[in-house]
Amino acid sequence: MNTVNARTASTMQNPHGVKASKLYDEPHGQAMHIKLDPGESLRRHITPVDVFFYVLEGQGTVEIGDEKEDVSADTLVKSPAKIPHCWHNTGEAPLRVLVVKMPRQSEKTQMVD
Numbered sequence: 592m593n594t595v596n597a598r599t600a601s602t603m604q605n606p607h608g609v610k611a612s613k614l615y616d617e618p619h620g621q622a623m624h625i626k627l628d629p630g631e632s633l634r635r636h637i638t639p640v641d642v643f644f645y646v647l648e649g650q651g652t653v654e655i656g657d658e659k660e661d662v663s664a665d666t667l668v669k670s671p672a673k674i675p676h677c678w679h680n681t682g683e684a685p686l687r688v689l690v691v692k693m694p695r696q697s698e699k700t701q702m703v704d
Contacts, residue, residue, distance in 0.1 A: 597624040597647075597687070609632045616695065623690040627651065627680035635677040640692050642676075644668040649686035652679045 594694055600612035615622035627633070627649075635654065644653065650663040656674045661681065670676045680686040 597689070600624065606636075609633065610617065614689075619694055621692040621695040623692075625678070625688045626691060627678060627686040627688075629680055629683055629685070631686075632679040633677045635675050637673055638670070638692065639672055639676050640694055641672050642670040642693075643691050644670065644678075645689040645691070647689055648685040649681040649684050651686040651688075652681050653677075654679075 595614045597612060597614055600614060602610045602612050604612045610626040610628075612624045613621070614624050624647075626632070644667070644669075646662055646664050646666045648664050650661065652659060652661050653676070655666050655668065655670050655676045660668075662668060678686070678688060
């Protein structure tokens, strides 16, 4: 058995300059944990695979294509492949989001602007 605690997992460098941890990384899928402090945002970007986001804690605004919605804990958001998307922490507390990519994207296609 292998367990990973999202709150204590080591963070990795990323093009957004935010706290992100790789929780699961297998050939068939990948799961990341992102923590945005109040006022932080991800850059608008495109992933080459389908993604879903699950808000663990906090509140923020998610943009998928031309749509924008305010969301909070216990919300799941689908983001199709090749559609620009981003997140903004609009709350006063940390925003924690689980990001699941299916299938796993290769290291060469981690983020496309």
